[in-house]
Amino acid sequence: MLIDDGEEVVRESQCPHCGRMFCAQCKVAWHVGMDCGEFQKLSVDERGNEDVMLRNLAQSQNWRRCPSCMFYVEKSVGCSYMKCRSGYAFCYNCGLQAVSHTCQSCHK
Template sequence: MFTCEICAEEKLVSDFFRIQGCNHSYCTNCIAKFVATKVDQNTTSITCPSSACDVVLEPQNCRSIIAQKVFDRWSEALCEAMIPSPEKFYCPFKDCSSLLINDSGEFVVESECPVCNRLFCAQCKVPWHSEKTCEAFRRSGSGESSREDVMVKNLAKDLKWMRCSVCGFFIEKLYGCDHMKCRCGHAFCYNCGATLIAGHCNRCG
């Protein structure tokens, strides 16, 4: 038997989970819930639950105790985090939103999503605007002109969702502090929208 440091319950040795690199004792159930919560919060570097320990957990070491969908999301998030922010963006079609990468170094305008096969503007990050240049499109403010986009904006305003200033993705906070991390890796304050510097908001303190 051993005592889990999270739930403080006596557990069988068969429920013991050891994090490689530290000596803290947790049960598999608590670690599985801990990892799932962190993944839901878009945390890629998950450390030992102990506040005094900075040992990082690896997806492969937790694979046997976490759900497959949690493992897949965690692995994908780690892969995305390795891609420089200027090279990645997401398909602008809401029913796709696939991660796209431009690592060619070339100036790309009209492009096709390899997942949904629809055309979009790689500069404006919107569906392809065939009748306007990028400059004219931005001046016209057409990026939010569709009825669906207007509805989403109104809903976001009513529910107080925040929008990432980097990729434009709407984020809803269900619980926890105001320090948010978007799927694109941008960290910002949910209260005011300011970019976090070293995990700190200079506006809200």
């Protein structure tokens, strides 16, 4: 049980029964590596512990998501032009749809 005394916003708390950390603001298991605003922006099917771990790994490895199908992609070599398995072509740097190998937005 949490008591709102109006003085401090409680975010991270520990369950007195099981000892696990949880977010008192989002009312879920603690979302490591992201603030409540970022967590709230995730769709419901991306909020599981494994999904958050994948998101953190993708962020640390500098992976991008296809703007069309949201599948993670990784650029290992070459220019920033990416063509996802869904067929959608986009710039790896800025995420905008690409029609050629030179992005008109970020000029890479």
